[in-house]
Amino acid sequence: MTAGELVIGLDFGTDSVRTVIVDAHSGEEIASAIRTFARWKEGRYCDPAGNRFRQHPLDHLEGLEATVREALARAPTGTAGRIVGITADTTGSTPGPVDRAGTPLALLPAFADDPDAMFVLWKDHTAVGEAEEINHTARAWSGEDVTKYVGGVYSSEWFWAKMLHILRANPRVREAAFSWVEHCDWITAVLTGTTDPRTMKRSRCAAGHKAMWHASFGGLPPAQFLTRVDPLLDGVRDRLYTETWTCDVAAGSLDPEWANRLGLRPSVIVGVGAFDAHLGAIGGEIEPYVLCKVMGTSTCDMLVAPLEEMGDTLVRGICGQVDGSILPGMLGMEAGQSAFGDVYAWFRDLLTWPVASLGSRAGISDDVLQGLVDGVIPALSEAAASLAPDARAVVALDWLNGRRTPFADQALEGALAGLRLGSDAPRVFRALVEATAFGAKRIVDRFEVEGVPIRGVIALGGIPRKSPFVMQTVCDVLDMPIRVARADQTCALGSAMAAATAAGVYADVPASQRAMGCGFETEYRPDAERAAVYRELYGRYERLGQFVEDQFTPRGR
């Protein structure tokens, strides 16, 4: 260990990429820069009404170069020479087609404007039909259940469904695509100058959680299974990968050309990439049996447990369990809620419909309208917080974007019950907040039913830092303390921790967490009385959910 070493954490989010230069010993942030994806911001290649969300790889490359250079420019002189490691996290599952040279097709002139040649963003839902077929084939498959390590249900948001959808929909892309990469693997390959898709260092978390990779399968699902889903998948398995790596591993050193473009030394170690939520959990100081919740428009809930303690436990109904996907050496488990903050945003949009529709005719300016829109959730939170929890109040179901955990089911829908003429906006809002908290409790229940204890909760993301009412409600519903991470950019910080480990500054990731972590800024503590009321309300939430699931949801399409 040499004092003065620095590392770079790269965080490719949904809307922008952020570069953070961090002291590899203290965890102190030296400089940072952020850049919004230019084409994405203009809405190009996307069709929100059709749930199609694609990102152009040029947005990623331009953002990478610009933010690293800008962060370096803002840092003290001599910073570049002290940097020893760099690791990237990205959203996922965000796969895209590449040619034999590992180049995303959209970077080739012939495909420059073809959305199917770009990265298919995590929230793209065009592959609902393909996911259903994969599940159907898996149920009928005589071999080992290929979905057993991804919670038993394959999602339309994941690798194979998206790939198959594009292969079917676009013959030109089908012809030109030699292989497929996850966004995080491609960034790592770019930085290390790796061009053969078969030798790119693939991330364990993307492979295990989204592509049904498992060591016991000898890698990806059997070729026979894939061709049973669709003969179009014939041969694809051989052009992908069999090995995967955890985030503490060095993928290589910086490609000289990219070192030059970024202004870094070619000796810089490039760590294996990972998903943003997973490196965010590391940055947020995840530890065994402490549920780490990234809470924003949706939630990603992560748990790690020692492999030896988990044994053969299969946790059904979550989004996967993968050796080393979050913390190397631990079993990483993922779950989540398809809508969390989006539930509140739905209600805000509902309530601002009159001003949005009639306001300009009534002489209300756009500024006043925007002020109202921005003020609604804070005002509702304040009004709702003044009401006491009531076991006979309005009850909501938070499945407005389907359900991710337990047992992913995109066909499910939200509900409100117990409505009275006196059920005003704060009362309905309170029910919606309680519903999202109940959704969080169902995830905790799912782990505990399968014998995996939850011994603490850490919260990351936008909501924990701006919504004390929501956080207190989740805390009371879970009847468990919740710690809120102090770090502003936990994903970038987690990438930096991984980079420091991959570069050899630390022997393992937990050591980097202990040295570089920022700790917690707040701890919410449950109130026993409110928790008791919520136990009763939770029973009503579960009854409402059971009805919607069993008797009310239209099936088939």
Next chain:
Amino acid sequence: MTAGELVIGLDFGTDSVRTVIVDAHSGEEIASAIRTFARWKEGRYCDPAGNRFRQHPLDHLEGLEATVREALARAPTGTAGRIVGITADTTGSTPGPVDRAGTPLALLPAFADDPDAMFVLWKDHTAVGEAEEINHTARAWSGEDVTKYVGGVYSSEWFWAKMLHILRANPRVREAAFSWVEHCDWITAVLTGTTDPRTMKRSRCAAGHKAMWHASFGGLPPAQFLTRVDPLLDGVRDRLYTETWTCDVAAGSLDPEWANRLGLRPSVIVGVGAFDAHLGAIGGEIEPYVLCKVMGTSTCDMLVAPLEEMGDTLVRGICGQVDGSILPGMLGMEAGQSAFGDVYAWFRDLLTWPVASLGSRAGISDDVLQGLVDGVIPALSEAAASLAPDARAVVALDWLNGRRTPFADQALEGALAGLRLGSDAPRVFRALVEATAFGAKRIVDRFEVEGVPIRGVIALGGIPRKSPFVMQTVCDVLDMPIRVARADQTCALGSAMAAATAAGVYADVPASQRAMGCGFETEYRPDAERAAVYRELYGRYERLGQFVEDQFTPRGR
């Protein structure tokens, strides 16, 4: 029959009283006047949060005198001398306590400001517990089922429940109350100068639908039953009544003192009073097997059928069946929805919460706010009307104020299901309108299941004249044409028809309807395609309702 005869229809509504002077032969309106109840308008004696709604009898007397004098003043010279009859309709069940001289207690100085000494308005819900006890006692009662002619369930909105609630709650009123009167019976008694509560001409409709009066019981329910409910009711039956009268009967002639106060001749015949909805149905030209719907904040649905055709049929789950309650000589049946327009008003208030709460801070004036509030339902209707009916859309349950028919149950509550992030305000509004239409269909179904055919629909009230989208939806859901009455004031017109009959201008009420009726202004016709979609959606509405009723509603208090 002498040409030139005129009659007066008095209509005591919830907020105001209206006097209409009508030509007894043509039905033409000669003059009218309206007066808002002064104390009521100020919100005195009421507690909306506690569902307490009381009206001071001075509001009624002052309004009676002022509107009759004002209408006469507006009419041509000589009008007063041509008036031969007067009949009053009022809301109901709206009972109040009276002393031995028939004076409402609130008119005595000692009780002038005691809400319990006033009329307990139809929508007062303070007697929910008492209604439950009456139902409980009726179920346990070894004699004949006293609720058999009121649909099998006694409501908190009705005579006995309200009386018992006041007797229990207020010992002073209990001591001073010799008897109890319905509002419509008291107005008739005032006009005829009848002071003994035991000889006041009691309305058949109030007695039969709200007080469990039936000829086969020998009048009101047995004294033993009443004291079983509560010993406080001991002796009350003897101080009420055993006989009741239909609205074609003359109660007497005008009391000379009141003739003087009103500026009318003492020879004017005063007809027996009735409820506003029943005389409205007459004014709206109700006929056998044609469902007459008064559609406003709630609905009152009325049906008449020849006694000889009905035989011993008991229609379970409606709000009563009474010989002569609507049309003399016919079985009058009543049903209704506890919330109709109130469901839309709830949504309007929900959606205008942001401007109402934040608007003044944002510089939005009260006028602009009021404009937005007034514009919301029309704008939602327009936007919702442009959407096609969809069997997989949002589904609502209209029980936001409990359920009146079928099988009255105030504990039931409203719901919304099938919510998605894309379920915007027009889509939710459309679901609410469809839900109120489905609630209307359940009433039609109830009659038909019991073997009573519905051969047509007539709509009266505020909504049919101002909401074509709502009316078309109800029409498509019922899959039946709906005629909208042309008369602006069907209740006052119906009172005038009853007055003309009581005064001997006509042999019976149908004859007065034929001569004085105004016909229909619109006929809505169902669309076969929409009706087919609604049949499927109705199944989902019924499933949602069954769940709420069986598994979700908190019972007991």
